[in-house]
Each structure stands twice: as C-alpha cells, then as structure tokens.
Amino acid sequence: DTAVSQTPKYLVTQMGNDKSIKCEQNLGHDTMYWYKQDSKKFLKIMFSYNNKELIINETVPNRFSPKSPDKAHLNLHINSLELGDSAVYFCASSQDWGGGREYFGPGTRLTVL
C-alpha cells in the first residue's frame, strides 16, 4: 500500500493556467508538508499543516494556496502559473512534530510552458 501518494505525477501546462496537485497519506500522521525541488535539485519547504492547521508558510508567492480538507489530505493549488514554477513538488507526512521521520510522496513534476 502506498504511504504518501500524489496526483498527478506529471503535469504540463501553459503559463497563466491554474492547476492543483493532490496529496494523500494513509499513515495516520498529523503533519503534512509541501516541498519544492528546483532544477538544481535544491529542496525547500513551502508549507506544513498540523491537524489541518497551517503551521509553516515560507516566503511563497500567494499564488500558491495549500488546502487541507482533513488530516489525510493536503492539496496544493497554484494560480496564474509562471515559467519559474516549473519544478518537482513533493508532499510529505510525519507523525511527530519537530524531528519525526518524514515520509515523502513520489513527487509531481510540473512543467510550465
């Protein structure tokens, strides 16, 4: 059984479009995250949610809006896509706050043309 799943795995779209990436975890974890990995492989945290509440919100453009309908899901919606948004986006979850093992999803490669 997949622990952290993301859909879609690949997303190709035009500049200016709005798109969403979905994430689900079946581990019963309380905390979920979104990370961005750029073309140079640099990974940076974007958001974290704990029990459906936003905890970490890094300096991310407000075109990015995470939504957590329940503890098992954390979706990422991106408005007005730009070329610089092209990256791999990883969802992750963790049972423990502050140092717990994070389980990563397979990533979504977003390409903005």
Add this chain to the structure above:
Amino acid sequence: AQTVTQSQPEMSVQEAETVTLSCTYDTSENNYYLFWYKQPPSRQMILVIRQEAYKQQNATENRFSVNFQKAAKSFSLKISDSQLGDTAMYFCASQSYNTDKLIFGTGTRLQVFP
C-alpha cells in the same frame, strides 16, 4: 536560522569500497535532528539515517553510519561496502524541534562504479 552545507557536489566510489559524504550545519537551536536522505533516479526521497542531536552515540543503519561531531557541527555519512544501488543524490538535512522545518543541503551526487 538553520543552514546546511554540503561541499561535495559529486563523488564516486568503486563497488565494495567505502565512501564518506560531508555535511556541516549551523543552528542556534538546542534541540534538533539531523538526517541523510537518498534520492535515486526514480526521484523518490528515502530516509537513510536519522540522528538526534542530544545523543552522543553515532547512528548506524546497516552499511550506513554517521560521524556526528556536535561541537564542530559536522554530520558526515559513511557508506561501507558500496553497492550499485547506492548511486543517487544524497541530501543532508537538519530539523529544529521547535520549528519543525526540514532544511536541506544542496546535495551530493554519488556514483558507484562496478
């Protein structure tokens, strides 16, 4: 602020040999954790090893071990008996207990040759 530095962009090692990947970090926190993650070409992020900063004993996981030097803020990863499947990007990361932010280094690309 937390920072993590990996000074080796690329490393290579022959199968069955031992290789050490370097990592230094900086943090003002007292309670933090350190990690090594592996990212093979499949791009899946896989936890290799985790170290709690308050523990002096170095963590080990089978062929993987760390050399944790807290005063020097150094956290290197040793891979023994390297295997072809170890070929991957390796990321060092730190996480503050208070902020829960996982901060990654820039990664080291490891190639294992037969």
